[in-house]
Amino acid sequence: MNTSLSLNFNSFKRFTAVKIVALGLLTAALASCGQPQQAQVAPPAPTLPVAEVQAGNATTYQEYPASIEGTVNVEVRPQVSGTLDKVFVDEGAFVHAGEPIFKINESPYRSALNNAVAALHAAEAAQANAQIEVDKLTPLVENKVVSDYQLKTAKASYRVATANIESAKANVSTAQINLGYTLIKAPVNGYIGRLEKKQGSLVGPTDVAALTELSDVHDVHVYFSLGEKDFVAFKEQYPGETIKDKLSKLPAVSLLLADGTEYAKQGKIDIIDGQFDKTTGAITVRATFSNPQGLLRSGNTGKIRLSLDHKDALIVPESATVDMQDKVFVFTVGDSSKVKKQAITILGKNGDNYLVKDGVKVGDQIVLSGIDKLQEGMVIHPEKQPASDKAAVVAKN
Incomplete structure (x- = not known):
């Protein structure tokens, strides 16, 4: 009897303990349901400056x-060979057309001229002798004292002598020209360049480098x-x-x-x-x-x-743009203050502003700064900038 009561009492204690634990769990659950869970709070929308795209007159530069x-840029070269006797000018000097700048030794060319003149005189003397012969034979042929063959020969000799005179005159002229080439004069007004040859140098027409270069830079x-x-x-x-x-x-x-x-x-x-x-x-x-x-x-x-x-060009500050994959973008502000990344075509640049061909239009709201942290569809708190603000889009006249 006592044993049965003891067993029932132990069973009752176990049952009571289970009920207490269950009641505690239920109470904790009810308490948890009674308290509201703390929701994740979204960060506030960033406040960013915005302005309207405006049009104005602007000038771009390329x-x-x-x-x-210089308008005249002339190489000065010798036209005859010889030793450079004198240099009359210095590098950088201004000279007038016709002013002497170099002198080549003229001795061989003066001798050549003297020889040419002497040859001319000899040719003239030969012509005179031929003329005398023609004059002597003419009456004799007319009187049939001698045959006309001799007269024809004399006349031919006269023509040869005349031709020799022309050749001698040409030689004299050539010798005079060559002698004149020994004095090199400035062909135009201008400034003397670097002097490649100095006094005493041997110069000639086939030289690779010119004597100097003369530039008219008015x-x-x-x-x-x-x-x-x-x-x-x-x-x-x-x-x-x-x-x-x-x-x-x-x-x-x-x-x-x-x-x-x-x-x-x-x-x-x-x-x-x-x-x-x-x-x-x-x-x-x-x-x-x-x-x-x-x-x-x-x-x-x-x-x-x-x-x-450019007239009525769309003007966007360069600081309001971002470069990405060879394209230029701005962030426009649309409904509900959501931003949209918009590609624009650049027409040119004026100071710190871009001139835009297309991609935006007059009146569009664009974000002026802080665009490096923006993403497509992000909501911002727009802060409109006055037209006089340096960050705003302004018309350039």
Whole structure:
């Protein structure tokens, strides 16, 4: 009896313990259900400056490497051989046309002239003797004292003597010319280049190097090249039906010197080469600049800057763009302040702004900064910028 009661009591304790554990688990579950779970909070939309795309007048510039030459660029070479006796000028000196600059030893050429003159006198004497013979035989033939054969022979000798005189005169003229070549004069006004030969040097017409180079740089020609693509764009951008017509309407061009400064005077494009260079695939263009102070010299280099005016061009700050895979993008702001990455076509550049051909239109909202962290479809809090703000899109006049 006591054993049965003991067993029942132990069973009751186990049952009670199970109930307590179950009740605890149920209570914990109910408590968990009663408390709301903490939801993940999305980060706030970033505040970014935006502005409307506007249109305005702007000017773009294109620069091309250029070489400078004087309008007259002449190599001075000897036309006779000999020893260089005198050099009358120094490198860099300005000379006028006809001014002596070199003197070659004239002794052999003066001797040649004297010989030629002597030969001329001998020819003239021979002609006189032939004339005497003709005069003597003429009456004798008329009186049939001698045959006309002798007279014909005398007349032939006279003609030979006359021809010899002409030949001797030509030799004298050649000798005089050669003697004159010993004094080398400036063919044009200009500046003396480097003197390749010094006094005492042996010079001649077959020398590889010229004695010097003479450049007239009161006006200079500046040569630059356009590739086929640039040449097509050049023809399309500027008004006119023909190349000649376009050249007459082209605006003045600027010259950037080697140190980056702009030459004080502007030039005019006046010639475009007749054909493309097969090696480089480019065509040569020439602009002429006035150079009254002689600041520009042959051999200088620089850059030609061509300007192009754009009316009602769409203007977008360069800082509002991102380059990706050879394309340029902006982020436009649409409905619900969502951004969209939009590719644009660049027409040119003006200062810190891009001129846009297509991809956006007037009135479109674009993000001005912070675009490196934006993604397609992202929501932002747009902060409109006034037109006077430096970061805003402004029209350039």
